[in-house]
Amino acid sequence: MSDPRALRPGQTDPAVIRNFCIIAHIDHGKSTLADRMLQLTGVVDARAARAQYLDRMDIERERGITIKSQAVRMPWTVTEDAAVLHGIESGPGTYVLNMIDTPGHVDFTYEVSRSLEACEAAILLVDAAQGIEAQTLANLYLAMGADLDIIPVLNKIDLPSANPEKYAAELAGLVGCDPADVLRVSAKTGEGVEAVLNEIVRRTPPPVGVDDAPARALIFDSVYDTYRGVITYVRVVDGRLNHRDRIKMMSTGATHELLEIGVISPEQVKVGEIGVGEVGYLITGVKDVRQSRVGDTITTQSNGATEPLGAYKHPNPMVFAGLYPIDGDQYTDLREALDKLQLNDAALAYEPETSGALGFGFRCGFLGLLHMEITRDRLEREFGLELISTAPNVVYNVTMEDGTEHEVTNPSEFPEGKIDEVREPVVRATILSPSDFIGTIMELCQTKRGTLLGMDYLSEDRVEMRYTLPMGEIVFDFFDQLKSRTKGYASLDYERSGDQAADLVKVDILLQGEPVDAFSAIVHRDTAYSYGVMMAGKLKDLIPRQQFEVPIQAAIGARVIARENIRAIRKDVLAKCYGGDITRKRKLLEKQKEGKKRMKMVGRVEVPQEAFVAALSTTQPTEKSGKK
Known part of the structure; x- marks a missing residue:
């Protein structure tokens, strides 16, 4: 085999390519293991290295979670001793490893399923102190469904609470191998990571494809860059794609010129072409990410393929919530921000809606609660918006x-x-x-x-x-x-x-007999009373007292199930009356009473924005609920 410098994209023999991904439960060390691999293979030097190198967004680094999957190309040289020790049949030499680091949270399962389609093997990473978790199983079943080779690895063996023997047996029983075959590593210290890289070379089958067939490449992700337009990540299955080729999207028939083609190692590197089994990126100058749909097949316009590759199922939103700007003048800014965010997040769905209480906003669909929380956080952080979100609900x-x-x-x-x-x-x-x-x-x-x-x-x-x-x-x-x-x-x-x-019912919250749609909820009949009592009590504390008494009612249809009263602010009209006839005092009180009655008939209850924020934020999950 050749020197790593000769392994140029487009001229690489598919026999030396290994495409794999890392899957695990959240916080089991995927990104840290990826950091060690980047350092060991030499694509990131010690000066440029930083923790969670592939987590590019600020929000990923702050929360310590991966939200977007990332692909990176690494050269790895197998020595003669390592080839003998690990039983690598293809022998010593330099191999090309294409790694995809995937998210671990249930809300980003669609990112994981997309990444699996571009791979032949998956590293199943498990924390040696915590063992198998629910998302470990979910991702394992996804990988098995995609017919990938599973490489079991135990991480964090350096922890005092680690129990590698116990969890190796548990993992072996799940995957169907011998406990001795489960690799043990510490991504933090780097112990055992070389053995994992050699095992990837041994266990991962090389990609299969026809070099001289019409080009076919699968889109597994796309992101939006403000200056360069849509950047499309692809895995080439057959043929090759060249710089300045005219390409065609097989689902829409749209054609574009390839302005730039390259690989990620770990920054973007321009190349002239990419061939069978390679993972790279394409830039066509297109500004609409919907023209570069994940799961679509790319081919060349002339002598192109006729049969597309298998597509992904588009994720359907599971949780809905309304997003409204606190300042009504920011409605246009919110619409533009959602447009731009959707280019980076294909799973986000939204449509305009109006609320009598909150004004103009959008009803947004998310894949789960963390997805909702991250979206709102990104809108506020990246676009400078101040938002109110209504309580999340599902489709009935x-x-x-x-x-x-x-x-x-x-x-x-x-x-x-x-x-x-x-x-x-x-x-x-x-x-x-x-x-x-x-x-x-x-x-x-x-x-x-x-x-x-x-x-x-x-x-x-x-x-x-x-x-x-x-x-x-x-x-x-x-x-x-x-x-x-x-x-x-x-x-x-x-x-x-x-x-x-x-048996579901709609509980309305009424202020002085008028329903406030922002506080309405669809709940089971058995919990309707407790929801009504909770919201009425909360609003009593949050809404300031008016010049007249305000009843807060929770109702199912015409039937009131809970009530609280906000007492009126009462001016002391008897302050000047000291001594004298009681009838004068009574006359003044009766006059005040009539005035309050008239005010109640024409007065409107003003609910401050702070009350909306406080009432709605406590009915939705707190920030910690997104972390597992």
């Missing part, structure tokens, strides 16, 4: 007695009249926990209307519980409660699994 299907059907993404859309059936989305949830907390978890899931599907012991003291749960119950405080009741040990993963009929 309502069938009326006359047979008409309504899709409800917002409580204000809930139809009036006689309802025959309301159907709500349900999820299949997997909870992994120490066996000490089985009773606590069962109690929590029962209060959230969950149904136990099954339970398996992964080891003597760890259990996997599977539940069907209404998604509307998960989007409020389920994860917070699960963590607090299990002292932070339980982990949760969930996926959509159809819908079910449920």
